[in-house]
Amino acid sequence: MSNPASPPAVGVLDAGPALTFPPDFLWGAATAAYQIEGAATEGGRAPSIWDIFSHTEGRTVAGHTGDVACDHYHRMPDDVRLMADLGLRSYRFSVSWPRVQPGGTGGVNQEGMDFYRRLIDELLGHGIEPWLTLYHWDLPQPLEDAGGWPARDTAARFAEYSHLVAEALGDRVKYFTTLNEPWCSAFLGYGSGVHAPGRRDGADAVRAGHHLMLGHGLAVQAVRAARPEAQLGITVNLYPVTPASGSAADADAARRIDALANRFFLDPVLRGAYPADLVADLRQVTDMGHVRDGDLATISTPLDMVGVNYYSRHVVAAPVEGAEPEPYWRAPSCWPGSEDVRFVTRGVPVTDMDWEIDAPGLVETLERVHREYTDLPLYVTENGSAFVDELVDGRVDDPDRLAYFAAHLRAAHAAIEAGVPLKGYFAWSLLDNFEWAWGYTKRFGMVYVDYDSQARIAKSSARWYADVIRRNGLPAQ
Numbered sequence: 001m002s003n004p005a006s007p008p009a010v011g012v013l014d015a016g017p018a019l020t021f022p023p024d025f026l027w028g029a030a031t032a033a034y035q036i037e038g039a040a041t042e043g044g045r046a047p048s049i050w051d052i053f054s055h056t057e058g059r060t061v062a063g064h065t066g067d068v069a070c071d072h073y074h075r076m077p078d079d080v081r082l083m084a085d086l087g088l089r090s091y092r093f094s095v096s097w098p099r100v101q102p103g104g105t106g107g108v109n110q111e112g113m114d115f116y117r118r119l120i121d122e123l124l125g126h127g128i129e130p131w132l133t134l135y136h137w138d139l140p141q142p143l144e145d146a147g148g149w150p151a152r153d154t155a156a157r158f159a160e161y162s163h164l165v166a167e168a169l170g171d172r173v174k175y176f177t178t179l180n181e182p183w184c185s186a187f188l189g190y191g192s193g194v195h196a197p198g199r200r201d202g203a204d205a206v207r208a209g210h211h212l213m214l215g216h217g218l219a220v221q222a223v224r225a226a227r228p229e230a231q232l233g234i235t236v237n238l239y240p241v242t243p244a245s246g247s248a249a250d251a252d253a254a255r256r257i258d259a260l261a262n263r264f265f266l267d268p269v270l271r272g273a274y275p276a277d278l279v280a281d282l283r284q285v286t287d288m289g290h291v292r293d294g295d296l297a298t299i300s301t302p303l304d305m306v307g308v309n310y311y312s313r314h315v316v317a318a319p320v321e322g323a324e325p326e327p328y329w330r331a332p333s334c335w336p337g338s339e340d341v342r343f344v345t346r347g348v349p350v351t352d353m354d355w356e357i358d359a360p361g362l363v364e365t366l367e368r369v370h371r372e373y374t375d376l377p378l379y380v381t382e383n384g385s386a387f388v389d390e391l392v393d394g395r396v397d398d399p400d401r402l403a404y405f406a407a408h409l410r411a412a413h414a415a416i417e418a419g420v421p422l423k424g425y426f427a428w429s430l431l432d433n434f435e436w437a438w439g440y441t442k443r444f445g446m447v448y449v450d451y452d453s454q455a456r457i458a459k460s461s462a463r464w465y466a467d468v469i470r471r472n473g474l475p476a477q
């Protein structure tokens, strides 16, 4: 098992004046069902799009699947003990839709729901606030067979499922996130196809994005009807988008990508309208005929908070003839109508995902949401980094991950100082896990998972984070 009680990484927290966080700051860590649970065919669970996708040849690195993952389904009480050892105040997890409502319609699979009830009871028993995400990408496969997120009916199905979850679990859960990162569901799932269900059609991706947001709005209403006291929000993955140069053409490239990456979701959810420039950019892809009267009012149903996932920045430049294709989420096909915009690398340090490390971008992002969109409480619902870890003599020292967390926590503190109502921070991730198309090849955990033995070993970043929580702060340098 873990050794979180051992001393923090030497000297890390000993120097410099402290940056102290507000007294009620919610310190947590996050995971997602398909990435950690395993037990894919147990307890009445049926396949989601990620089961089918990961079992399809060539979709994930080395054919990895979430069949076993971290075996959290069977090890849940130990994992909660581990969280308690680290001093987490909150744990953000997701409910697997195909575990609790296997076909995506109809009644509850009680055995599946009971798993989450036990998880919540364990958390509360250890004084850890449960934070429940309703959708972290695992759409029941029958709903995909019926059209998936590009089909309008999926939004209604999501609201119905959300209501079931709120009825069953909402007596003990205060915080609910509807969707995790709808950009990824829409544009990686239906645009570039690097995520499940692996479809590649720009218009479908845009339709999916709309129906995800419609599902979000309907789910907010459904959860509120069942649990008026719940704190409800959405989690969006935001990127500052910076032009590579001062040229007007690069500025326009940045405007386009900002529209697709950020404003596509922020504007409908928080302002009740699609940005006019986005609609114009998308004209060659879709006439937006899928947007019906009243949709935007539903989508902008008032929230209690907004979750921001932050990992990196996009730096972009205007198109040039014959440019090299970009990797992964930079693939042209996940930017419908703006496929020819170039994503530029600046040569700054990157993580094992090749994502540039840019802590000031977190301050920028949080300040922007607060300044341009909302006074609501904000939470960093994910932030973290993959690095190659080595298990040596039963220990994992991960100075790069630790430095990433430290830099971003300093940025979070700076945002608070600047007046952003940031109320909490969730490290991604508690455990190494199934990193989607990358399978088990990318480690984001603060806790190392030995996938052969399923042993959990707290990395030095976890021990450091435990100390940050205990002190409610960290040194300025």
Ligand code: FCB
Pocket: 032, 035, 180, 181, 184, 237, 309, 382, 428, 435, 436, 444
């Ligand atoms: C986010 C996802 C999360 C994890 C991290 C690295 O996009 O929400 O599940 O994959 O990235």
